[in-house]
Amino acid sequence: MKILLLGKNGQVGWELQRALAPLGELVALDFDSPGPLGADFSKPESLAATVRAVMPGIIVNAAAHTAVDRCESEPQLARALNAAAPAVLAREATGLGAWLLHYSTDYVFDGSGTDFRLEDAPTGPLSVYGSTKLEGEAAIRSSGCPHLILRTSWVYAARGGNFAKTMLKLATERDTLSVIDDQIGAPTGADLLADISAHALRTALAGPEVAGTYHAAAAGETSWYGYARHVIEFARRAGRPIRVAADAIVPIPTSAYPTPAARPRNSRLDTAKLRGTFGLVMPPWQVGVERMLTEILT
Numbered sequence: 001m002k003i004l005l006l007g008k009n010g011q012v013g014w015e016l017q018r019a020l021a022p023l024g025e026l027v028a029l030d031f032d033s034p035g036p037l038g039a040d041f042s043k044p045e046s047l048a049a050t051v052r053a054v055m056p057g058i059i060v061n062a063a064a065h066t067a068v069d070r071c072e073s074e075p076q077l078a079r080a081l082n083a084a085a086p087a088v089l090a091r092e093a094t095g096l097g098a099w100l101l102h103y104s105t106d107y108v109f110d111g112s113g114t115d116f117r118l119e120d121a122p123t124g125p126l127s128v129y130g131s132t133k134l135e136g137e138a139a140i141r142s143s144g145c146p147h148l149i150l151r152t153s154w155v156y157a158a159r160g161g162n163f164a165k166t167m168l169k170l171a172t173e174r175d176t177l178s179v180i181d182d183q184i185g186a187p188t189g190a191d192l193l194a195d196i197s198a199h200a201l202r203t204a205l206a207g208p209e210v211a212g213t214y215h216a217a218a219a220g221e222t223s224w225y226g227y228a229r230h231v232i233e234f235a236r237r238a239g240r241p242i243r244v245a246a247d248a249i250v251p252i253p254t255s256a257y258p259t260p261a262a263r264p265r266n267s268r269l270d271t272a273k274l275r276g277t278f279g280l281v282m283p284p285w286q287v288g289v290e291r292m293l294t295e296i297l298t
Contacts, residue, residue, distance in 0.1 A: 001205075002027060004056035006041075006089075007063030011157035012103060015194035016062055023198060027054050030063070042077060044084040051092040058201060059093050060101045061086060064133070068107070069260040071129040082132035087139035094145040099204060101197055104213075106153040106185065108134040111264020114184075118270045119151070119213045126262035137213070148200055149213040150193065150274075153267045154227075157190035158295045163224070164231045165296065171232045171244045181225035181251030185267030186217045189288035200278050210277050215269035218285035225251040230286060234293050 001024035007013040008028035017028050029050070031040050040046050041063050051059065064082050065071055071078040086102055093100040109117055110124030125131045140147050156162040170177055196216050204210050222230070229249055236242045254263065271282050 001025070001057040002054055003058045003060060004051065004054045005029065005060045005062065006047075007061065010062055011155060011160055011162075011190040012193050013062035014159050015157065015190045016060060016197060019194035019198040020060065020201075023201060024057070027056065041081045041085040044080055044088045047085055047088045048092050051089065051096070055096065056098055057096075058099045058101065059089055060197065061089055062103060064103070065129070068127060068129045068263075071127065071132065072260040075128045075132075078128050078132045079135070082129070083135035083139060086136035087143070090140040090143035090145045090147065093147070094143050098145070099201065100140060100145050100147040101201060102136065102140055102147065102149050103193070104137050104149050104151040105130065105133050106151060106264060106267040106269055108137065108151065109264055109266075111183075111266045113266055114268070115266075116268040116270035117215070117266075119215055119273055126264060129261060141213075146204070146208055146211050148204060148211065150197065150200075150216040151213065151269060152188050152193055152216050153185045153269055154187045154217075155190055155193065156187055156289070156292060158292045163187075163227065164289065164293065167228045167231050168235055168240070171235070171242050172240075174244055176248040176250060177228065177244050178250045178252045178256070179225040179228045180254055180257055181223045182253050183263055183265050183267065184221050184223050186219065186221055186269070186285045187227055187289055188216070188218045188285070189292060192218060192283070192288055196274070196278075196280065199280065203278055214274040214277070215271050216274055217269045217271060217282065218288055219271075219282040220284045220286070221268055222285065223251075225249070227289070230289065231293060234290060235297060238293075238297055240297060
């Protein structure tokens with residue numbers, strides 16, 4: 001079976017190249033892929049030709065406009081990448097009878113309350129990013145194609161930039177750090193998402209009744225402040241030259257750090273449906289973060 005992976009060079013896409021390889025013949029593309037198989041998400045209709053050229057049994061869409069603040073000033077591009085492109089992929093998947101695996105986000109919710117959100121909880125995005133990702137979800141569902149939509153949160157990877165690397169850099173340069181403490185979620189590794197994806201697809205191929213939307217995130221919860229403290233103290237114990245003292249990492253509210261796009265305060269995602277359907281256990285967020293830190297610190 002052929003698997004078409006789009007967005008191969010992103011954090012999740014990079015890990016998917018490893019995780020999906022045992023499932024079939026993998027054709028992995030990005031916007032700058034050479035040759036006739038283009039994957040330009042800014043021109044969604046061009047993706048139809050790509051899908052028809054590959055004729056996959058599975059399409060995995062790991063491409064998106066994920067620069068949340070830039071989406072506010074680039075709404076047309078955000079809509080093309082996050083809504084129109086998934087709609088084209090869903091239409092083509094329907095025609096081929098192919099599975100479509102797509103990634104969405106906690107930003108489709110309004111971030112109110114303190115409960116862990118279920119998949120059927122009311123949505124209410126606060127930003128262009130969240131709105132366009134929700135549009136993409138709706139287009140996939142309405143297409144009728146067999147699909148899996150995985151909503152996740154606070155994604156990181158050892159490859160590329162991430163929050164932990166930023167905190168480590170600042171911790172070696174500054175005497176004090178101020179970090180937001182009233183946004184709550186679970187840092188989730190791209191490697192974990194990739195492994196979940198491969199397992200879910202294998203199950204779906206054997207039992208199409210599992211199609212639908214699932215929340216996929218590491219277990220537990222923390223704030224950006226708690227995340228930063230964990231990262232910095234791990235590095236300190238590992239012998240890295242950390243300048244900032246533990247008591248000089250200061251919690252601040254979201255209001256003290258305004259951004260173009262509003263962030264949800266509550267990014268907790270209930271993963272019971274995913275765990276029950278696919279027989280999975282979500283590891284605590286600290287496990288994946290410490291694994292990533294060990295990789296980048298050695």
